[in-house]
Amino acid sequence: MQKIKCTFSYDGTNFSGSQIQPNKRTVQAEMEKALSKMHKGNPVRLYPSGRTDSGVHAKGQVAHFDTTLQMPSENWKKALNALLPNDLFVVHVEEVATNFHAQFDAVEKEYRYIVLNKKERDVFKRNYTYYYPYPLQIKKIQQACKLFEGTHDFTSFCSARSTVKGSKVRTLYEVRCEENNGEITFILRGNGFLYNMVRIIVGVLLEVGSGKTTEEDIEQMFAAKDRTFAGKTAPPEGLYLWHVKYENN
Amino acid sequence: MQKIKCTFSYDGTNFSGSQIQPNKRTVQAEMEKALSKMHKGNPVRLYPSGRTDSGVHAKGQVAHFDTTLQMPSENWKKALNALLPNDLFVVHVEEVATNFHAQFDAVEKEYRYIVLNKKERDVFKRNYTYYYPYPLQIKKIQQACKLFEGTHDFTSFCSARSTVKGSKVRTLYEVRCEENNGEITFILRGNGFLYNMVRIIVGVLLEVGSGKTTEEDIEQMFAAKDRTFAGKTAPPEGLYLWHVKYENN
Numbered sequence: 001m002q003k004i005k006c007t008f009s010y011d012g013t014n015f016s017g018s019q020i021q022p023n024k025r026t027v028q029a030e031m032e033k034a035l036s037k038m039h040k041g042n043p044v045r046l047y048p049s050g051r052t053d054s055g056v057h058a059k060g061q062v063a064h065f066d067t068t069l070q071m072p073s074e075n076w077k078k079a080l081n082a083l084l085p086n087d088l089f090v091v092h093v094e095e096v097a098t099n100f101h102a103q104f105d106a107v108e109k110e111y112r113y114i115v116l117n118k119k120e121r122d123v124f125k126r127n128y129t130y131y132y133p134y135p136l137q138i139k140k141i142q143q144a145c146k147l148f149e150g151t152h153d154f155t156s157f158c159s160a161r162s163t164v165k166g167s168k169v170r171t172l173y174e175v176r177c178e179e180n181n182g183e184i185t186f187i188l189r190g191n192g193f194l195y196n197m198v199r200i201i202v203g204v205l206l207e208v209g210s211g212k213t214t215e216e217d218i219e220q221m222f223a224a225k226d227r228t229f230a231g232k233t234a235p236p237e238g239l240y241l242w243h244v245k246y247e248n249n
Numbered sequence: 250m251q252k253i254k255c256t257f258s259y260d261g262t263n264f265s266g267s268q269i270q271p272n273k274r275t276v277q278a279e280m281e282k283a284l285s286k287m288h289k290g291n292p293v294r295l296y297p298s299g300r301t302d303s304g305v306h307a308k309g310q311v312a313h314f315d316t317t318l319q320m321p322s323e324n325w326k327k328a329l330n331a332l333l334p335n336d337l338f339v340v341h342v343e344e345v346a347t348n349f350h351a352q353f354d355a356v357e358k359e360y361r362y363i364v365l366n367k368k369e370r371d372v373f374k375r376n377y378t379y380y381y382p383y384p385l386q387i388k389k390i391q392q393a394c395k396l397f398e399g400t401h402d403f404t405s406f407c408s409a410r411s412t413v414k415g416s417k418v419r420t421l422y423e424v425r426c427e428e429n430n431g432e433i434t435f436i437l438r439g440n441g442f443l444y445n446m447v448r449i450i451v452g453v454l455l456e457v458g459s460g461k462t463t464e465e466d467i468e469q470m471f472a473a474k475d476r477t478f479a480g481k482t483a484p485p486e487g488l489y490l491w492h493v494k495y496e497n498n
Contacts, residue, residue: 011372057373081370089372121330123260123338124306124377 003100004076005064006046007092007244012057012236013127014087019051027052027061027088034083035065049102049109049244053196055236057128059112060091062244064102100246108173108245111198113186113238115206117179129183130202130238136209138179144208147218148175148188148201155225157201158194159233168194177205187242200227202234251316252349253325255295256341256493259307261485262376263336266303267310276301276310276337283332284314298351298358298493302445304485306377308361309340311493313351349495357422357494360447362435362487364455366428378432379451379487385458387428393457394424396467397437397450404474406450407443408482417443426454436491449476451483 008031016024020032028046035044048063071079076093084090116122116129117136125131148157151171158168172190179185186202204221207213213231221229257280265273269281277295284293297312320328325342333339365371365378366385374380397406400420407417421439428434435451453470456462462480470478 009372011375086370086375087372089370091369120340121335121338123258123336126260126335128373 001098002067002070003064003096003098004067005062005094005096005100005102006076006080006090007060007062008058008088008090009060010058010089011087011127012052012055015054017052017054017056018048018058018061027058030085030088031063031080034080035067037083038069038079039067047102049106050193050241052239052241053236055127056239056241058241060243061241062102062106062246064096064100102244105246106244107247108189108191109193109241110187110189110243110245111193112240112242113188113198113202113234114240115184115186115202115234115238116182117184118182127237130235132206134210136184136206137211138177138184138209140211141177141184141205141209144205144215144218145175145177145186147215147222148172152222153225154194154197156221156227156230157197157204158227159196159200160227162195164194170194170197175201196233198239199234199236200230202238203232204230206234207231250347251319252313252345252347253316254311254313254343254345254349254351255325255329255339256309256311257307257337257339258309259338260336260376261301261304261306264303266305267297267301267307276307279334279337280312280329283329284316286332287318287328288316296351298355299442299490301488301490302485304376305488305490307490309492310490311351311355311495313345313349351493354495355493356496357438357440358442358490359436359438359492359494360442361489361491362437362447362451362483363489364433364435364451364483364487365431366433367431376486379484381455383459385433385455386460387426387433387458389460390426390433390454390458393454393464393467394426394435396464396471397421397424401471402474403443403446405470405476405479406446406453407476408445408449409476411444413443419443419446424450445482447488448483448485449479451487452481453479455483456480 010027015027018027020026020028031046046063046065073093077090080090114129116131149172153169155168170192174189177186264276267276269275269277280295295312295314322342326339329339363378365380398421402418404417419441423438426435
């Protein structure tokens with residue numbers, strides 16, 4: 001038995017999220033279907049680093065699975081890509097230690113969130129950015145980003161539907177924002193993210209940029225430990241699971 | 250009665266082309282539906298500069314229609330965009346002389362064709378570029394582009410299904426190609442284009458880039474005046490109707 005670590009990207013537009021659900025087109029179902037074909041119809045269970053919601057994209061999602069098949073990494077990659085639909089692509093495959101676990105061994109995740117801050121819609125970017133046509137003060141956003149860095153209780157920045165039972169303390173190593181020709185990219189790296197956390201933080205930062213929320217408001221949000229204190233959740237189409245980091249890479 | 254000129258963009262991915270067809274989702278049908286809503290349910294006929302095929306995009310398609318409604322241009326634009334689906338967007342509206350005709354008055358069209366020339370697929374660009382992973386000699390393509398400029402009989406570079414009855418002589422003012430980080434953009438401007446002409450020319454130019462076709466071959470293709478002499482038609486997803494030019498702009 002080998003354990004395989006697989007890095008893949010997907011366009012979330014036409015998926016009902018990543019996690020398997022009956023009668024829905026999901027990333028996990030498509031991956032498992034391809035894996036099953038490679039294993040003579042036997043089921044193969046895929047264990048991803050975490051879920052993404054409907055409409056959310058991935059540049060570098062990671063998952064593991066067990067197999068008895070022996071094959072060079074390049075062949076795994078080719079075989080899987082030949083079987084997968086064209087909104088799902090395997091970027092990298094490697095054999096890993098049998099105790100590797102894509103979810104529990106992840107030491108850092110990076111998410112990116114892209115906002116299209118132009119007056120006019122762009123039909124070609126509608127599924128890949130959040131169209132937000134209102135004026136934004138980037139400097140203010142960049143300053144407020146710093147408030148989210150470090151170790152905090154993120155209860156106020158996590159969906160009330162979160163099923164996390166333990167601590168909601170997480171550490172964000174980096175929260176920053178870049179503007180380039182009307183496209184604003186938020187980059188968030190941390191040791192873990194709660195349900196909807198990136199989208200809620202981006203929602204708050206956009207309100208900072210439009211002057212509706214101040215840095216003191218954010219401090220109060222943290223202190224409240226109550227989801228209702230932070231603003232709207234930014235929509236899924238701007239969000240990308242960008243990279244998942246493990247001890248070795 | 251006013252005549253309105255309307256410039257619009259669309260993502261062709263989910264349209265069965267631009268021209269109205271029974272039981273299909275088409276650009277023209279969506280536009281006419283929105284116009285009809287603005288005219289209390291009365292039908293309004295839209296006259297575009299020309300058709301685009303299923304999967305082909307437009308940055309600046311132009312059409313005209315007649316109306317009895319009186320409204321500033323900005324309001325036309327807002328009202329239409331509020332009614333249109335989000336893969337269709339009106340960029341500009343203006344009142345024009347009553348004898349204006351979007352098709353017959355067009356003096357120049359610009360098409361662009363984007364090729365993704367990278368080893369690996371990109372899930373986010375699959376509907377917006379033609380994925381062509383084979384090595385290409387850009388210099389050779391750029392030289393061969395020049396052979397298509399000027400006035401020629403383009404019979405060999407036009408679909409055999411073309412319904413054009415008259416001359417297949419057209420003038421291309423510019424045919425060029427730029428490479429930027431693995432994305433190759435072909436730019437073609439001319440006084441008119443035959444059915445599939447851009448996609449056939451790009452198909453031939455890609456064969457030049459991969460060394461299968463020479464400049465002499467292209468001269469023979471022109472001379473043959475027979476579609477079977479030129480190679481494969483490049484697929485629709487890389488093609489954009491970029492701009493339509495009229496006397497005044």
